[in-house]
Amino acid sequence: MPRRRSPKRPEKLTHVARAVDRPSDVGILASYIAFPETFVSQAALEKFDGAGEGKYQIGLGQGAPRPRSLQADALAAAAAEKMAFCGPREDIHSLMMTAVSELLSRYGLSPADIGRLEVGTESLVDKSKSAKTTLMQLFSNNSAMEGVTSMNACYGGTAALFHTLDWVESSAWDGRYGLVVCGDVAVYAPGPARPTGGAGVVAMLVGPNAPLVVESKLRSTHMENAWDFYKGDLMSEYPQVDGKLSNSCYIRAIDKCFHRYADKFERTSGKAFNLADAQHAVFHQPYTKLVQKSYARMAFNEALREPAGAYKALAPFAHLADTEASYVDKDLEKACLAATKADFASKVYPSTFAGRNLGNSYTGSLYAGLISLIASQSLKRDDRALMFSYGSGLAASLYSLRVAGSVEEQRIACDLHARLAARVEATPEAFSKAMEMRQMTYGRCDYAPQPHPAETLAPGSYFLSRVDHNYRREYARVPPAVARAVQKPAAPVEQAVRQAVHMAGRALRR
């Protein structure tokens, strides 16, 4: 007869908190986005696939319709409706290595400045070894670095960011920067989902006294077990997708997170939360139209809390609250979109720029949105930006950033508009060939991947050079620059020289 166990609860959670020093204003100090140099246009894809004109562009909201107030944004107009893609020589590791090395060099950081490196991705090329360890190749004299890979569909980047923020605020923090790297290579089987692919990796430096402070006390989360998008077929790079379910999961996550955020806001500040309290809203962006609907849905949720408030026009739909029917009710959707048209243009659309140019970068998508917002020069001191992260499966969080300093340095270092404009357009044929080549080599070993027909690699980019007979992956780097382009390095400091050489190389290339 076994001993009876005592079902006693652990000691109560009430405790006498000890006052200790905790760094303040922890957030994002620096950012950079790496992406492939090749893209295919949605307009060309529509034609090639024999899809109706505008299906990919308007149906997915990739590019059109552009709010009237932004018609003058020549860069946005020129660069809308593009999807980035990788061939067989680019994988998630090579993009991440490029992002990290560029971030370090563009901000003049040494590898020794980094005390933690967290990765978020769902583009796994190994079921055990993390992408984080591959990145350790860039930190050869600094191996004392916590962090591994966080995984849950498109949410891994947010998990990695939260882990890093918490570390800086914890007693384990050693005073060094945290580095968060997130992004994916999003590819789909041939068919209607294929134009919703994309690629990109964001690297962010985290620490105290940041110009973009994360309001950690407000972060709000919703998680559930769902099968809206997943990768259960281990033998394929392509996901299993239930688009309709994914949309309703996304909208339900918006509902849950909005109310939880608003509740925390109320508890913390003593006043009700309204969308007017945020000057910007950035979303995980599978495609642009969903972003527009999501912001519109937030207005509906605000109307439920404040029926006589700014969105009183939506109050008559209150009976649809918390119902599945509300996810597909066309009248409600139309009313929400109408009620938020102007706000969407000014508060949301600027952050969709990278998404419209790269397609979906999964874990990188929300942070590509932040970099777009920085590039738009619309972030003012004391502004608040809502950040909504969603990963199928599902995991979602709504949190916010407060602008506490200038992000001009980040805008210049990232140089988003010019770098996107300098990419090379590939034909749909070249894109299809690249996808075929990826599929042929996926999961294989003992081969050296070949460039696809339209492949271009920027100076300084890393690429996959070989997968050996035992699945070990080897990487090489395109020389960071053409030395002869530099006539007089400004200073003999190696770091500065490398950077100047690199920049000159990029200038030459264009």
Added chain:
Amino acid sequence: MPRRRSPKRPEKLTHVARAVDRPSDVGILASYIAFPETFVSQAALEKFDGAGEGKYQIGLGQGAPRPRSLQADALAAAAAEKMAFCGPREDIHSLMMTAVSELLSRYGLSPADIGRLEVGTESLVDKSKSAKTTLMQLFSNNSAMEGVTSMNACYGGTAALFHTLDWVESSAWDGRYGLVVCGDVAVYAPGPARPTGGAGVVAMLVGPNAPLVVESKLRSTHMENAWDFYKGDLMSEYPQVDGKLSNSCYIRAIDKCFHRYADKFERTSGKAFNLADAQHAVFHQPYTKLVQKSYARMAFNEALREPAGAYKALAPFAHLADTEASYVDKDLEKACLAATKADFASKVYPSTFAGRNLGNSYTGSLYAGLISLIASQSLKRDDRALMFSYGSGLAASLYSLRVAGSVEEQRIACDLHARLAARVEATPEAFSKAMEMRQMTYGRCDYAPQPHPAETLAPGSYFLSRVDHNYRREYARVPPAVARAVQKPAAPVEQAVRQAVHMAGRALRR
């Protein structure tokens, strides 16, 4: 001509810290380990495989040699040299669901008490959807729960624990418990590595005022890019293994982490760190012999820092410090083992119990060691336990726990010795058949997994009932108890009834 970027560093890290409340004594409040009910004995496997007698038992240190001081430990003697295994109806999710539901019920916790759930595993059955989201099925009225899956070989559990500790100390903490779930199903291709498999999942409750406080300021890490063990063949459940490389990586990680921990200890306490400052040492345990060598190696490292100290006998080997040669030098190894023989028996061996009975549970291994230590009743108030976590690829940390309260409740709730003793022994034939069946179904869809010949599932265990045509995984549960066993439920509270019923069911089964 693109704009020149300014290579300015972000604002300096020096900052005026703001004093805020941070919870104290954050650590492990409760723990539980779930494992399969079937095991195969290493002695029977040796015979079956035609390996030399003692090869698996002594060569791997699984079971023998037992230190003389522990000969009296009848439980250890009876249960040494066993390897747990799962058939096709048990996967990482089912083990985790069992671990979480048992932890909640044995400690009388409600799902609403949990504010964060972090998973560490490398037994991925999906490349996008995290095991964490599957566990959300157990928290149907509480979806506000941060955390996803942390992945890096056997290190994911430690990453998940660190994330959760940091969260409790951060401004984002909402006052609820954190829950860490880590473990794996370790299987190998037929051949010499197969007897180094195993299975198990540990669940741990994290919060302030814990009886096992994590000394976060001392945690020390070493990471590098290595190919010692990984899973690059996505089509197989089996890893690629380079055992020789793995051993030297493990030992190098011990060296690096030991010195970093000792440095931090010195900075924090103002005095030198010696192994005598820790009364216990728990290791990631691929097999027991490596644990013995690792503790011995720590003594060598201490001798390098204190040539006239407790391990002065090892000082003459100082010339081997930081050399690859030192990893394989037999004289050094022999001297280290001799110098630490008594300490190994008293400070390390008690924590190897679960590992010797379950085999390797990868991310669960170190924490199965902690549960073994708790079961050994050798933890005294104010004791310190060193914890060494290693994941191939590689990621390693050395940290420590301080005993600040009684762990008796955890010992009773986990009931390790009795539960291990109550398992069912399978023949090597049944074990081989179960492995074959796993291999046949791995990566497949549209099937209902069948029980293997020796399958036994404990009351209350979850199991995989179906993988549908689109790779969606469905789970069922063995009824938690035989209802007729309960004559008078103690109280009408549903939770209490469920628990009583469950306990009674287990008692009946034995």
